[in-house]
Amino acid sequence: AQSVAQPEDQVNVAEGNPLTVKCTYSVSGNPYLFWYVQYPNRGLQFLLKYITGDNLVKGSYGFEAEFNKSQTSFHLKKPSALVSDSALYFCAVRPVRGSNYQLIWGAGTKLIIKP
Amino acid sequence: DTEVTQTPKHLVMGMTNKKSLKCEQHMGHRAMYWYKQKAKKPPELMFVYSYEKLSINESVPSRFSPECPNSSLLNLHLHALQPEDSALYLCASSQDFGDEQYFGPGTRLTVT
Numbered sequence: 474a475q476s477v478a479q480p481e482d483q484v485n486v487a488e489g490n491p492l493t494v495k496c497t498y499s500v501s502g503n504p505y506l507f508w509y510v511q512y513p514n515r516g517l518q519f520l521l522k523y524i525t526g527d528n529l530v531k532g533s534y535g536f537e538a539e540f541n542k543s544q545t546s547f548h549l550k551k552p553s554a555l556v557s558d559s560a561l562y563f564c565a566v567r568p569v570r571g572s573n574y575q576l577i578w579g580a581g582t583k584l585i586i587k588p
Numbered sequence: 589d590t591e592v593t594q595t596p597k598h599l600v601m602g603m604t605n606k607k608s609l610k611c612e613q614h615m616g617h618r619a620m621y622w623y624k625q626k627a628k629k630p631p632e633l634m635f636v637y638s639y640e641k642l643s644i645n646e647s648v649p650s651r652f653s654p655e656c657p658n659s660s661l662l663n664l665h666l667h668a669l670q671p672e673d674s675a676l677y678l679c680a681s682s683q684d685f686g687d688e689q690y691f692g693p694g695t696r697l698t699v700t
Contacts, residue, residue: 505686507688509691514696515693515694516592516594516678516680516691516692516693516694517631517678517680517689517691518691519688519689519690519691522688561628563630565630567686574685574686575633575636575644576633576689578630578631579630580629580630581628581629581630583628
């Protein structure tokens with residue numbers, strides 16, 4: 474079965490430090506990869522996506538993600554965390570074959586940035 | 589304009605009521621989605637409209653009835669809901685089915 478894993482329920486980072494939110498996937502082919510963020514009591518916001526090309530993708534709010542095909546990972550990163558980055562982060566994968574291109578979602582990682 | 593709007597923001601309804609959720613986008617997107625989200629969980633896909641036609645119905649109970657009056661509007665009609673249907677209902681749109689999705693703020697639904 475195809476799946477997306479976010480191995481950490483919660484990540485705690487001090488403000489100003491680099492942050493990483495991990496995502497690995499088990500999907501055949503070359504899927505499209507996405508990160509979304511959800512602030513408290515809000516809808517989800519698209520951060521960035523990878524389809525093809527450079528393994529380092531830059532997105533909104535200073536976030537970037539690194540695609541690693543051999544490890545089937547797509548980790549979200551930011552060089553210097555802000556308290557305002559505290560939110561729930563979801564990784565999502567779109568298979569390129571079958572499943573009508575529906576997204577497969579990770580369980581989410583709560584990111585807490587401490588001042 | 590990258591905004592998806594949803595009304596109402598909050599809705600409390602009894603199990604015998606009929607209500608509707610509304611969603612609107614003016615980005616010219618051709619795909620629109622309804623999701624249900626429980627607290628701290630990923631969204632669960634309910635329906636997808638592509639070019640104003642229902643493309644996907646994820647085995648959603650008939651007490652939820654979607655409608656796409658035109659390419660900018662999406663409704664979700666609710667009838668005889670159960671308390672377990674209480675959740676955040678999110679609308680999203682994308683340029684085409686499978687592209688990155690833009691979400692509305694959601695409607696917080698409570699069924700009493």
